[in-house]
Amino acid sequence: MKQICVFLGFLILMSCEYFNVKKTSSDAILKEELQTFNWNEVDEYPSFPECDSAISKQKRKQCFEYVLTTHITRFLQKDTIVVTQNIEDTLLLQLQISEKGELSVLHIKVDSLTSQEIPNIKDLLLHGLDSLPKIFPAIKRGQQVKTEFKLPVIISVN
Template sequence: MKQISTFLLLLMLCSCEYFNVKKVSSETILKEELQTFNWNDVDEYPTFSVCDSQSTKQERKACFVQTLTGFITSYLQKDAIIVTQDIHDTINLKFKVTDTGDLILLDTKIDSLTNTEIPNIKQLLTESLDSLPKIFPAIKRGQQVTTEFKLPIIISVN
């Protein structure tokens, strides 16, 4: 009996550690969550309403890029651009789509020859964005987020 009571007493003293609940602060949980968070990818890319019929994420992204490129290209083709020499250049545009769906042109990388031959190219590119349909912003974890992306536009004028 003495041995059993000693055993039970020892068991009770050792088992108390198993019932201690360790508190984890919300800051610790937040830090762990932010470390596992992929900041370079979104759940849904920005999109136009014409791209809603696409079923996969990549198809909607391709539709968005094609629609945006199409609008810019068609606007540039409407304008009569006269040059003294042939131009075959790729203009790299850097955009930002805000969480409210506004498209902002951040930067343009234009070759000096293209800039010389078409001095108002930046103005034309900016004006082409005014006729865009409504853009639905990117979504990350159920929230609308601001995204940035680069888009190459090929300019070919003879």
């Protein structure tokens, strides 16, 4: 009987190993969760009020780009730009939208010929962006986030 009790006690002690729980810190869980994110994609792209009716993520992105490009184009068409040669150029605007929906220009890439013919092109673009309607920031996992993107703007002056 003693041998059976000792054997049962030994089995119980050995089976306690199955009940050991590995303690995981909240920092480790957060670190693991952050590694699963795709930081290059957002759940919702930045948008303008008129883009709220777009249902899909892709349609909202297209609407945002269309409104932004159309606004810049209309602003540039208001000014009379005089050039000595025809200009066909694609400018590249590198933009950032903050978590609060504030737009800032990080860089404007302009061809040297365009800069020579229209020396104030960067100022014109910046002034055109100043009068944009309210921008809703991008959303990632329910949080408003900062986003950066590049927007091509085609300049055609004859």
